[in-house]
Amino acid sequence: RHCDGARVAVEDLRGIQGKLDVQGPNAVAILKSVFGLDLSDLKRFRWTRVENESESWIVSRTGYTGADGVEIYPPAASMRRIWQALTAAGARPCGLGARDTLRLEAGMNLYGNEMNQDINPLIAALGWTVSFKDAGRNFIGREAIDGAAPQEGMIGLKLNERGVMRTGMKVRTAQGEGVVTSGTMSPTMGVSIGMARVPVGAQAGEQAEVEIRGKWVAAGIVSMPFVRQGKVLV
Missing domain, CATH: 3.30.1360.120 (Probable tRNA modification gtpase trme; domain 1)
Incomplete structure (x- = not known):
């Protein structure tokens, strides 16, 4: 292409x-x-x-x-x-389901969930993969994101109550509504964790809510990764 x-x-x-x-x-x-x-x-x-x-x-x-x-x-x-x-x-x-659980614990994006051709890397928490310092480095997609001010960003979520977050569930933060991009029950932590795309400004330590089966369930906004090398970080 x-x-x-x-x-x-x-x-x-x-x-x-x-x-x-x-x-x-x-x-x-x-x-x-x-x-x-x-x-x-x-x-x-x-x-x-x-x-x-x-x-x-x-x-x-x-x-x-x-x-x-x-x-x-x-x-x-x-x-x-x-x-x-x-x-x-x-x-x-083991299958891809096990791998997917581990990559989510590690706070790693999955193509089709956290990122795709319609989501720029600044929104998907992948700003570290691009550099605008070299004006002559005209990489594919630079024109679309150079100077952009993203209105959304990625956060980590840790459910405070029983339930399991899944892709597509609604999220409410103090800054507005967003969506769960990946969610699962963490076998290492014993609670449900997820990644969500929400309006910019949401910070670790704040509270959010996730709509699960018609009920808004409390969740904490946390820094990612959740787990690294088998050690729980949040």
């Missing part, structure tokens, strides 16, 4: 390339014990290539759970062997 004549090739690797996410504080250790991979020098949000049993794997360290995590991209034909070796060594299978 934005290539403007640049030489870009897109190749469909389904059925050829596999992908397996190994997430959690022991991710690096279990990959070393099972496959002999030493990833101690691989920094967060970086990737490398490794050799394993005459195969070339791409390995990245971009875990999206608030804990450590490694993603491996081996040939699709090797996925069964790798899965069986990891589970035999103690890795426990």
